[in-house]
Structures are given as C-alpha cells and as structure tokens.
Amino acid sequence: MSKFEIIKHIHYGKCNDVFVSRDSKGNKYAVKRFYKSELERTKCYTNQQGKLVRKDWFEDFKRSLEIQLMVDDDSCIKCHAVFGIDLSKEVPVIEDEIELVFDFAECGSLMDLESFDVPIVEFPKKVVKCIAKDVLQALHYLSTINVAHRDVKPNNIFMNKQGRSKLGDFGESDVMTKDGKVRGSKGSYYYLAPEVFELNNDEKDGSAIDMWALGVTLWILYFRRFPFSPNNSMYESMEEIQNFNFEKETEVLKRSYQERGEEWDDDFVDLLGKILENDPSLRIKPKEALNHPSLSDVDYEVARLFCLKNQKSLL
Structure with a gap:
C-alpha cells in the first residue's frame, strides 16, 4: 500500500x-x-456527563489520528504519512488496511529495553534523569498545543540510538479546552492521578494528569519498585493512589538506601515529590520542572551507551 519497504515485523496486535x-x-x-x-469489532465505552455512551471505532480513531498529525516536535514520535484513509472527504474514505508511518526509535520502548517483572532491572540513575528531561519537554510542548496525552507510561516512551526519549502512542489523547481541561477517565488506571477518581464530573487539568503519570513512571524507573501494588484490583489501586503519601514512602526508601550504602539524590527526589503532588493545583508544571536543579547535568552519552548495551534486536 505505502511507498515504504517492509524490513521486519516487530509487533503483533489484535x-x-x-x-x-x-x-x-x-x-x-x-x-x-x-x-x-478488526477495528469494526472493537466497541468503546466512555463516560460523558455521567452516562455510559457506546461509540464505534471510527470516532476514537479519527480523534487520535488528528491529534497525532498535529504533533510536530522532536520530543514526540511524529507521524510522517498516512495511507488507506482520507479524512478530507465529506464521507471519509477508508480502505481495508490503514498504515501510519512514524519515527523509528531503534531501541524500542522502555518496556523493550528492560523487563518489568519483579525484581525490576535497574535503569542507571543518570539515564532516568535523561528520560525525565526528554518527557518533560514533550509534556511542555503538548501543553503549548493544548493536547493532553492521557496515557504516559513506560510502554509509550521510546528511545532512539542517540539515547533520546520520545513520547509516543497518542491513542488516548485529547484536545484540551481553552483553559487546559479534560473530562473523564482514560489511560492505564495504575498511572491515573488521584483527582481522576473523584466522584464528580468536573473537568480536570489535563497537563497535571500527565505529570502525575510521568511521576509514577519515573518512580518505577528510579527506585526499581512500584509506588502502588501492581497486583491490586482497580478499586484497591484507586484507594492506594488517593491516599499516597510521598514523604512517608520516601522516608522508608531513604533509610533503606542508607543501610545499603547507596547514594540518595535529594535534588531528584525533590523534583519527584513536586510531580507526585496530590493536589493538582500545586503540582509542578512541565516548564518549571525542566528548570529544576536536578536536571541541570543530564548526560545523554550515558543514555546512548545504555541503549546500545540493552536494546533488543529490532533489525
């Protein structure tokens, strides 16, 4: 269909x-x-104004594709071409196969680089800082075009052979209101911000929701453990997320680090605490976080060498 030669099949999905x-x-x-x-067999359910509404696949696919085509920054995976679907027509033309052509990240996603089975394999602390800075840049960029990603997690962060991280997969993304708000619950529930679980239908700060999800991601990468039990049910996780106490959890971790003689980075933990702030109105913004002292000395050469050593063979 496309003018691109297929080299290798790297992912099989439904x-x-x-x-x-x-x-x-x-x-x-x-x-x-x-x-x-296969898309036609997929039915989505969403909560709009407190009611469950059934939608077919095209509405969500069109929304995510339009957002993906808006994205044009080196901190994000870009879509360069689309084949098999034409949204410019009054009645969209859709072929049996639809192809989207994206940036290729040679090292795959963070989940490709390391296994997240217990125990979690170590990401060097300097590499985590590189990831943090790159994804913060992506979230800052998205805030400038009024887009909320809605599904920030290790699976959706990709690394290239230069050791640079890019945020990808905009399948759950939303265009925010003029004042930066989104509605409803989307994405992987383990990474959802506490305010998403509130029993009201108020609009939420989309960028703040993304920042919380990044905070959970960085916690996992940096501490090699989950901030919440990964085996909980959705309802158990909801309660644990809403009652999360950053100071209490990091106090326990700091004592453990000191007992083992491991280095404890107060600056980076301070940044993490500002990201994992329970109150979204007090949660640090991406632009402010980019200027945090803990990210002033990121070394992308360390990230490049880490990727080179740990990447799976995608070619």
Whole structure:
C-alpha cells in the first residue's frame, strides 16, 4: 500500500501490527498497520456527563489520528504519512488496511529495553534523569498545543540510538479546552492521578494528569519498585493512589538506601515529590520542572551507551 519497504515485523496486535520499514533513501521508519475488519469489532465505552455512551471505532480513531498529525516536535514520535484513509472527504474514505508511518526509535520502548517483572532491572540513575528531561519537554510542548496525552507510561516512551526519549502512542489523547481541561477517565488506571477518581464530573487539568503519570513512571524507573501494588484490583489501586503519601514512602526508601550504602539524590527526589503532588493545583508544571536543579547535568552519552548495551534486536 505505502511507498515504504517492509524490513521486519516487530509487533503483533489484535487490531494492528508494527513493522520496521525504509523509504527509497534508506531512512528507517515504524509502520503501524491497522485492520479495518478488526477495528469494526472493537466497541468503546466512555463516560460523558455521567452516562455510559457506546461509540464505534471510527470516532476514537479519527480523534487520535488528528491529534497525532498535529504533533510536530522532536520530543514526540511524529507521524510522517498516512495511507488507506482520507479524512478530507465529506464521507471519509477508508480502505481495508490503514498504515501510519512514524519515527523509528531503534531501541524500542522502555518496556523493550528492560523487563518489568519483579525484581525490576535497574535503569542507571543518570539515564532516568535523561528520560525525565526528554518527557518533560514533550509534556511542555503538548501543553503549548493544548493536547493532553492521557496515557504516559513506560510502554509509550521510546528511545532512539542517540539515547533520546520520545513520547509516543497518542491513542488516548485529547484536545484540551481553552483553559487546559479534560473530562473523564482514560489511560492505564495504575498511572491515573488521584483527582481522576473523584466522584464528580468536573473537568480536570489535563497537563497535571500527565505529570502525575510521568511521576509514577519515573518512580518505577528510579527506585526499581512500584509506588502502588501492581497486583491490586482497580478499586484497591484507586484507594492506594488517593491516599499516597510521598514523604512517608520516601522516608522508608531513604533509610533503606542508607543501610545499603547507596547514594540518595535529594535534588531528584525533590523534583519527584513536586510531580507526585496530590493536589493538582500545586503540582509542578512541565516548564518549571525542566528548570529544576536536578536536571541541570543530564548526560545523554550515558543514555546512548545504555541503549546500545540493552536494546533488543529490532533489525
């Protein structure tokens, strides 16, 4: 269908597959192929104004594709071409297969780099700082175009061979209101911010929700443990997230680090605490976080070497 040569099949999914491809100049891309027949079997349920509403696949697919095409920053995975669907027509033209051509991140997602089975394999602290700075840049950029990602987690952060991290997969993303608000619950519940679970239908700060999810991600990478039990039910996790006490949890961790003689980075933990602030109105903004002292000395060469050593063979 597309003008890109398929090199390797790297992901098998129910509704889509992902391939490494290259263009006529030899540049590599990731091609995500969706199958219309499978998408049509997928039904989504969303909560709008307190009511459950049934939607077909096209509404969500169109929304996420339009957002993906808006995104144009090096901190995010960009979509370079679309085949098999034409949204410019009054009645959209949709072929049996739809292909989206994205940036290719040679090292895959953070989940590809390391296993998240217990015990969690170590990400060097300096690499985590590189990831933090890059994803904060992505969240700052998204806030400037009024987009909330809604599903920040290790699976959706990708690293290239230069050791740079990019935020990708905008399947759950929303365009925020003019004052930066979103409505409803989306994304992976383990990474949802405490305010999302409030029993009201008020609009929430979309950027603040993304920041919390980044905070959970960084906690996992930095401390090699989960801030909440990964085996909890959704309702148990909801209670644990709402009652999360950052100071109490880090006090326990700090004592453990000191007992083992491990270095404790007060500056980075301070930043993490500002991100994992329970009150969204007090939670640090991406732009402010980028200027935090703990991120003043990031070393991308360390990240590059880490990727080179740990990446799976995608080619």
